[in-house]
Amino acid sequence: MSADYGLDPRRVDPEYDRHGGFPVFEAAQPGPGFERFLTAMRRAQDLAVSADPDAGTWEKAADLAEELVALLDPHEAREGVGPANRVPTLPGAGSLLMPPWTVRKFEPDGVELEVRFSRFHVGGNYAVHGGVLPLLFDSIFGMVIHATGRPISRTAFLHVDYRKVTPIDTVLTARGWLREEQGRKGFVNAELRDPDGNLLAEANGLMLRLLAGQP
Structure with missing residues (x-):
């Protein structure tokens, strides 16, 4: 792997902040009421x-x-303006769409989260719905791309292997890392483990750097 972790992605991609009209997400401070x-x-x-x-x-x-x-309803705002997904100190960065994860590590060599699923995420028999885990892994993939300093990318594919039933009301550990780079392609891996270190699920995917004008 040939990643240059100290590289500002804007040096690789001068249009970094303008691909597809992506808003520039800056941390929000909405106050304790939020x-x-x-x-x-x-x-x-x-x-x-x-x-x-x-x-x-x-x-x-x-x-x-x-x-x-x-x-x-009168306060609905465009993307990147409301505080949801822009408060790093809150579970899921303040987004109800996201499982309530908390970042424990955010470094070029990997990202680590703690996540605790609840009744809302149950698919059946008090186990986390299988469709929730790709959402978690996709979020981790995006964090990995950001942590490594790669330019704005979208998920080209995401593959999940389910190894054990994922429980609710248990603090789990999720990790993600960049496995390989090939030009615009960033190949990523992630895993989810229980408190005893048992592997619950693992994922691999491809994050593809956007070209100028791509949404």
Whole structure:
């Protein structure tokens, strides 16, 4: 592998910040209310897929959900403006789309996260839905590309091998690294392990550097 980890990607690609109109994501500081909101919403997601109240309670829940939508709807912003996915100190960088991961290592030789799945992520028999893991791995792949200083890339393919059932309510470790570079191509690997070091799933993929004008 011939990676130059100290290289600013803008030296390789002067159009780095302008490919496909990608916004420049800078860290946001939305205030403590946003963290409280995310915490409550993550719990609401869990309850939305697990609660079984009476009909009257569902009516009240619907009223509150509609009230929340009405409160936030006038403030919908374009990508890269709202705080979601732009608060590195919060689980999942502040995005409800992402599993609640926390970055433990972000270096050119690899990225490491801690992640704890919950009831919201269950596919069946209290195991994490298989479709959630590619989302996690794809996020790791993007972090790896950024950590190594490679230019903006998109996922060309992502392959996942499921080795064991992934549990919820358990702190797991996910790791990702750049395996090889070939011009525009960055070949990446990732794995997910339980607290005992057992391999739960592993992935490999290709991250392809965008050309000028590619979205």
